[in-house]
Amino acid sequence: MISEAAKQLFIQIVGRENYDDSKAGRLVYSYDATPQFQAIPEAVMAPRNTKEVSEIVKVCAEYRIPIVPRGSGTNLCAGTCPIEGGIVLLFKHMNRILEIDEDNLTATVQPGVITLDLIKSVEEKGLFYPPDPSSMKISTIGGNINENSGGLRGLKYGVTRDYVLGLEAVLANGDVIRTGGKLAKDVAGYDLTRLLVGSEGTLGIITEATLKLVPMPEAKKTMLALYQDLEAAARSVSKIIASKIIPATLEFLDQPTLRVVEDYAQIGLPTDVKAVLLIEQDGAREVVEREMRQIERICKEEQAVSVQLARSDQEADALRTARRSALSALARLRPTTILEDATVPRSEIAKMVTAINEIAEKYRVMICTFGHAGDGNLHPTCPTDARDDEEMERVEAAFAEIFAKAIELGGTITGEHGVGAMKAPYLEWKLGKEGVEVMQAIKRALDPYNIMNPGKVFAKSTRKRVVVTK
Amino acid sequence: MTSSKEQKAIQDQFRERMNEDELMNCMRCGFCLPSCPTYIESGSQELHSPRGRIAIMKAVVDGLIEPDEDVERTLNMCLGCRACEPVCPSGVRYGHLLEEARDIIQQNKKHSWPVRVLRKLVFKELFPYPNRVRVATASLGFYQRSGLQTFLQRTRLSHVLPAHLREMEKVLPSAPTLKKMKKRPKHLPAQGEAKRRVAFFSGCLMDTLFIETNDATMKLLQLAGCEIVIPSLQTCCGALHGHSGEKEQAKWLAKRNIEAFEQCQADAVITNAGGCGAFLMEYDHLLKDDPDWVDRAKAFVEKIRDISAILIELGFQHKGLKLPPQIVTYQDSCHLRNVMRTSSAPRQLLQSIAGVEFREMRESDRCCGSAGIYNIVEPEMAMQILDHKMVYAEQTGATTIVTANPGCLLQMKLGIERKGLGEKVRAVHIVEVLFEAVKESGLFEESKDG
Numbered sequence A: 001m002i003s004e005a006a007k008q009l010f011i012q013i014v015g016r017e018n019y020d021d022s023k024a025g026r027l028v029y030s031y032d033a034t035p036q037f038q039a040i041p042e043a044v045m046a047p048r049n050t051k052e053v054s055e056i057v058k059v060c061a062e063y064r065i066p067i068v069p070r071g072s073g074t075n076l077c078a079g080t081c082p083i084e085g086g087i088v089l090l091f092k093h094m095n096r097i098l099e100i101d102e103d104n105l106t107a108t109v110q111p112g113v114i115t116l117d118l119i120k121s122v123e124e125k126g127l128f129y130p131p132d133p134s135s136m137k138i139s140t141i142g143g144n145i146n147e148n149s150g151g152l153r154g155l156k157y158g159v160t161r162d163y164v165l166g167l168e169a170v171l172a173n174g175d176v177i178r179t180g181g182k183l184a185k186d187v188a189g190y191d192l193t194r195l196l197v198g199s200e201g202t203l204g205i206i207t208e209a210t211l212k213l214v215p216m217p218e219a220k221k222t223m224l225a226l227y228q229d230l231e232a233a234a235r236s237v238s239k240i241i242a243s244k245i246i247p248a249t250l251e252f253l254d255q256p257t258l259r260v261v262e263d264y265a266q267i268g269l270p271t272d273v274k275a276v277l278l279i280e281q282d283g284a285r286e287v288v289e290r291e292m293r294q295i296e297r298i299c300k301e302e303q304a305v306s307v308q309l310a311r312s313d314q315e316a317d318a319l320r321t322a323r324r325s326a327l328s329a330l331a332r333l334r335p336t337t338i339l340e341d342a343t344v345p346r347s348e349i350a351k352m353v354t355a356i357n358e359i360a361e362k363y364r365v366m367i368c369t370f371g372h373a374g375d376g377n378l379h380p381t382c383p384t385d386a387r388d389d390e391e392m393e394r395v396e397a398a399f400a401e402i403f404a405k406a407i408e409l410g411g412t413i414t415g416e417h418g419v420g421a422m423k424a425p426y427l428e429w430k431l432g433k434e435g436v437e438v439m440q441a442i443k444r445a446l447d448p449y450n451i452m453n454p455g456k457v458f459a460k461s462t463r464k465r466v467v468v469t470k
Numbered sequence B: 001m002t003s004s005k006e007q008k009a010i011q012d013q014f015r016e017r018m019n020e021d022e023l024m025n026c027m028r029c030g031f032c033l034p035s036c037p038t039y040i041e042s043g044s045q046e047l048h049s050p051r052g053r054i055a056i057m058k059a060v061v062d063g064l065i066e067p068d069e070d071v072e073r074t075l076n077m078c079l080g081c082r083a084c085e086p087v088c089p090s091g092v093r094y095g096h097l098l099e100e101a102r103d104i105i106q107q108n109k110k111h112s113w114p115v116r117v118l119r120k121l122v123f124k125e126l127f128p129y130p131n132r133v134r135v136a137t138a139s140l141g142f143y144q145r146s147g148l149q150t151f152l153q154r155t156r157l158s159h160v161l162p163a164h165l166r167e168m169e170k171v172l173p174s175a176p177t178l179k180k181m182k183k184r185p186k187h188l189p190a191q192g193e194a195k196r197r198v199a200f201f202s203g204c205l206m207d208t209l210f211i212e213t214n215d216a217t218m219k220l221l222q223l224a225g226c227e228i229v230i231p232s233l234q235t236c237c238g239a240l241h242g243h244s245g246e247k248e249q250a251k252w253l254a255k256r257n258i259e260a261f262e263q264c265q266a267d268a269v270i271t272n273a274g275g276c277g278a279f280l281m282e283y284d285h286l287l288k289d290d291p292d293w294v295d296r297a298k299a300f301v302e303k304i305r306d307i308s309a310i311l312i313e314l315g316f317q318h319k320g321l322k323l324p325p326q327i328v329t330y331q332d333s334c335h336l337r338n339v340m341r342t343s344s345a346p347r348q349l350l351q352s353i354a355g356v357e358f359r360e361m362r363e364s365d366r367c368c369g370s371a372g373i374y375n376i377v378e379p380e381m382a383m384q385i386l387d388h389k390m391v392y393a394e395q396t397g398a399t400t401i402v403t404a405n406p407g408c409l410l411q412m413k414l415g416i417e418r419k420g421l422g423e424k425v426r427a428v429h430i431v432e433v434l435f436e437a438v439k440e441s442g443l444f445e446e447s448k449d450g
Helices: A004-014 A023-027 A050-063 A115-123 A141-147 A192-196 A230-242 A255-265 A285-301 A313-324 A326-330 A346-362 A389-408 A424-446 B004-017 B020-025 B037-041 B050-062 B069-077 B094-107 B113-126 B130-145 B148-154 B163-171 B178-182 B211-223 B239-243 B247-262 B274-280 B294-301 B307-313 B334-338 B344-351 B379-396 B406-418 B430-440
Strands: A043-045 A067-070 A087-090 A097-101 A106-109 A164-171 A176-180 A204-212 A219-227 A249-254 A275-283 A304-309 A336-339 A368-372 A377-384 B196-200 B226-229 B268-271 B304-306 B322-330 B354-358 B400-403 B426-429
Touching (some): A067 A204, A219 A285, A230 A304, A255 A368, A285 A304, A389 A424, B004 B094, B050 B069, B094 B239, B163 B406, B211 B226, B239 B247, B268 B307, B322 B344, B322 B430, B344 B354, B400 B406, B426 B430
Parallel strands (some): B268 B304, B322 B400, B400 B426
Antiparallel strands (some): A164 A204, A368 A377
16 A cells, blocks of 8 residues: 555655556556456556656655556566556656767667657668567567567567667666666676666666667568478478578468468468468678578478568568567457467477477467567467366466476577566576576665565466476 | 446446457557557557556456546547557457447436436437438528627627637538428439449438538439439438447437338448448447347448449549649548548549649548547547647648548648638548549539439
8 A cells, every 4th residue: 555645755756647546547557468467556657757766766665665667568478567566657758769879879768768669760860770579669668678578670680688788777775877878898897787678677667778779771571481381381490590591580470370460461461371481681682682592492492382572662561560460460369368488499499389289289279379480489379268267277287388398498488578477487497496596686685675566577486397298 | 426326337237238258359469559549649648548448448347446437537538539440450349349338338327417408409309300400500501691600709709618619610611501401312313324323321410511512422423323312211320329328329220221221222322421431330230139130230231332432443533533733631531441441542532633642641540539529528639639630731731631521521620720721721521522623624514403
């Protein structure tokens, strides 16, 4: 409960219009894009600047009120669901692009900037900000940094982490720190920038970021390769990489996913094939053309039934947009849609695809798979019904086995969605007890009262490890 | 004020009537947020977004919150433009959820007596009866022509009305006389060989206040090769009722219209108002629980076409139309675009006119704030949306702003007025522009009954 005294302090800081504790006003911040997680916060606040954030945090520290920073609430790990109550912090007033520095190739932004707005703004200056999570039309940079979001271009260009040069953050005691800067090189002490990126709001609240930009590639080509055999598609992925070609995008969609995506997008995607690869390359024009020819050859060698080049930018864009809608389109099939992002080394992608299908069969659940195959980052997705307890148990068991299999293949429980509340019970599987302890020590040192997004990353209890039987 | 007893009744009805599968179908991905005008204009308030509203509706069903004033407020704040539907990968039919929720709240709420009387007058006594709509429009005509309007405006007696209503009154077209409105055709031949037999849905506003647009619509259809039947038993489409929580009344109107049009044996039913067309197009959903009617509704729905869609089907874009040189832009009618999914046909038609330089307006697919009676009941948000739109409209440099629905048309006229562009910019229905072009190109032969 937020005491009347704390409430008055909050209102003094942000103004009455930026403090909401009405029932409806709180209800709409009780969720994010993660199924089966909902918890109503005690209040919602929208600070206008870093100073206000710092003052809010000081009050929260004094009264031990949990704080959950939230962008647009599109994350998929229940990272912004206020499971321990407290306040949800919104960044709708802190949504400006402060500077695009064309001399240093950096952008300085406030956390509430919408990802696509930033991308468009830098592209107007011939620059490129590659991280492009599927929700980029509405996701915020602050959210992307906290979740260390990936996207379709991760294979060649990396993820959000690779583009954060410096941060301003408010710590749990209200102190404001600045890390990194507009620097290509900086080894002054521990890399606090990287520590904060992907920390899911558990270590501090990011209030400003300096991002790295790169020159806009000269040319870009988009291709669809069609397969009647899932594994052949997966093998093509490993073979392209092994041939020392790093495409900008290398996405995989299986048949059930293709069908729902086409149902929504209606752009003429093939629905009679078992899988497709969406492949893009960018760079110098000659290189792009040469490499796309090589990729085409590899796909055909691996029994692609057809390889089609997008005829126009609009067609390429439609294909990318369709791919980005995959998860939400799968929600058409059943009332509940549970998605994971188990990730394996690229060389193991065919094995993982096979394993997912076997596991789905074993537990009698439907699993549709799509994802960033080129990164080894798959999104096995289960259309189900949360109202059916028996089925939900099988779904959970199937996903536990998928996690176990991914780790066995040298992979991880989450490639880009984050741990949040959803995957916290599995964290120890990946890190081991010692690994989790190191992280907890960092958390305790920076947030002794556990007010920063509590209940995330670390679970009260770890799920019993599944042993994969071969 | 909603009493706790009313709240309880509303909550029970939510549990009983709201489609739970549809509510669960929203997986809360947030892809709808950037398309929602009220989310954007409210400064990114989740409460005023489709995802937020669905979460609220579900929370009422789940008993997480009571349907209090804030809940009602967020549902009222929605324009009902349905821009969230085409962008929803999960295919959630938000419009249906909203309509059901509004109906439940309205039906269980005890309004103050003036509101009660007004609602009854408008929904039950006026719109269902075309004759009464004509008389009402004629009275407006009398008011405009008698000098009463000028008198009230000069003496500032009209200031008893709130500012937004005063502004709105100024942009109303001059109402036709009762005599003119009563003399309507029932059947018109095609000009030349008849390619199609179509029925025309006249609409309440379109057949009174915008009677000339209706006349022009029929002339375009004749010219395109359509034999036209205009069933005299047709009535209001019921959209106003459906969107305002008077669903039963809407169903009654729907049945009357289905009956009236069944008798015409037409290949298609043509509308020229996106708002009406979209509502007609969902009669099958409206009557889904009525086994005697659902199939008849489906057959009716399959025939609904917007005027621009049928003109494109019949190759009107190849007529060689021309107009004096002008820059033209197009403001989508939300329901035409998002429900009838007709957005390229009107643009194609405009681009086919020689002399027209078509310039797409930024956010032309975003609601103008008219939204049925929204601009009357929620003037603040409506005017904020409109003023924002007019900035983009002006940026195009267009002298002609084209729309495809009477509400949007009035709103754009209002926007032009508010921005002081009245001297150089006009707002017209797409049919008016096409008809001007037809005349300019010498294609129109004054027919005997025309």
